[in-house]
Amino acid sequence: MKITFRWFGEKDDSITLEQIRQIPAVTGVVGALYDVPVGDVWPMEKILSLKNSVKKEGLELEVIESVNIHEDIKLGLPSRDQYIENYRQCIRNLGKAGVRVICYNFMPVFDWLRSELAHKLPDGSEVLYYDHNVVKDIDPVKLVEDMATNSNGFALPGWEPERLAELKDTLEKYKSVDEEKLFENLKYFLDGIIPVCEEADVKMAIHPDDPPWSLFGLPRIVTCRENLDRLVKLVDSPYNGLTLCSGSLGANPENNIPEIIRHFGGMGRIHFGHVRNVKFIGDRVFHETSHLSGDGSLDLFEIMKAYHDINFTGYIRPDHGRMIWSEKARPGYGLYDRALGIAYLNGLWEAIGKMKKLQSK
Ligand SMILES: [Mn+2]
DSSP: OEEEEEOOOTTTOSSOHHHHHTSTTEEEEEEOOSSSOTTSOOOHHHHHHHHHHHHHTTOEEEEEEOOOOOHHHHHTOTTHHHHHHHHHHHHHHHHHTTOOEEEEOOOSSOOOOOSEEEEEOTTSOEEEEEEHHHHTTOOHHHHHHHHHHTOSOOOOTTOOGGGHHHHHHHHHHGGGOOHHHHHHHHHHHHHHHHHHHHHHTOEEEEOOOSSSSOBTTBOOOOOSHHHHHHHHHHSOSTTEEEEEEHHHHTTSTTSOHHHHHHHHHHTTOEEEEEEOOEEEEETTEEEEOOSOGGGSSSOHHHHHHHHHHTTOOSEEEEOOOOBOTTOOOSTTOOSHHHHHHHHHHHHHHHHHHHHHHHHHO
C-alpha cells in the first residue's frame, strides 16, 4: 500500500507539505484544484503547478480527490454531453501529469453531511457528529439559508447561501430522478469516460455516499455491497473502481467493511482506501473517533488485515481525524489526529506482515 495524506493546497490548508512529509511512511499527497468551477476542464498548467509544488517537497501527486461531477450529469440533462467531454479532457490532462487515480462521488445535490462539526468528547477532543433525527425534518433550502447565520454548524460544501435560487431549481429537477434513473445516469457517464481512462491509464474510484442513505428524499446509490456490485458491473473494466471509505460505508452497521474489502479488493476494483473509525450511538446516529479500534465501532485491525490479505498495492489515506491539542483546521482535517492515525495504521500493517511471516516458519 502507498500511504497518502489529503492536502487542500497552499492557500486553503493550515498544514504544510513539509509537515506532511515528516509523517512516517507518507509518500504522496491527495490533492485537487479548488478554483476550477465544477464542469470545467482542469487546465494543464494549473495541474502541473500543483504537481511541481508537491514534488519539490519530495512527495507524489498520484491521486486526485475529487474531480467533481456536474449536477447535469447526475440529472441526465442534455447538457451532460458537453460536461462529459470536459471530464474526458480532464482525465487526459491528469494522466499526462502522472495522476493514476481520480476519486469522485455521485451524490445528488449535497456532498457529505453532519449535524454537528465540533461535538465535544469527554476527553475534550472534537469530532464530526451525525444524528438522523435532527437531519430528517430539516428542509434543505432552510438548511442552506441557516448557514448564512451560521446558527447550526452545518457545512454544505458547494452550497453557499448565494446559490439558493439554483438550489431550489436543482431540487425540483431531482423530483423525476429515482435510484434507477441515477444508476442509468451513472452508467451513461462511465460509458463516456472509461475508454479514455483506459487510454490515459487513470483509474476512477467512486467514493461511497456519506452517510450511506437517502437524505431529503434525494436518491443515493453508493451505499452498500449490493449496489457496489451493480456499480462495478455497469462498465466491466478495472478502471471503473472504488474508493473504499470505511467510515462512510461503516456508518451503516449492516455494511461489513472487512468483507467488502476482500470482495472488491479481490476483484482488483479498490484503487483508494479511506481508513477511519466511527462510533454508533443509535439508529442512524454516530460520531467519528480516533482511528483506534477501541475508540469506535469498527475493527481497524480486521480492516487492515483485509487489505493485507488481498495484497493491496493501491493508495490509502487516513480519513477524518478529531480536532485535538487546540489545533485550528478544517473540521475532520487537522494534522495531529490524522498523523496519529497513520502511525497506528503503520503499526497494524507492520505487525500483520511480521505475524504472517512468523506463522509461516
Ligand atoms: Mn472518505
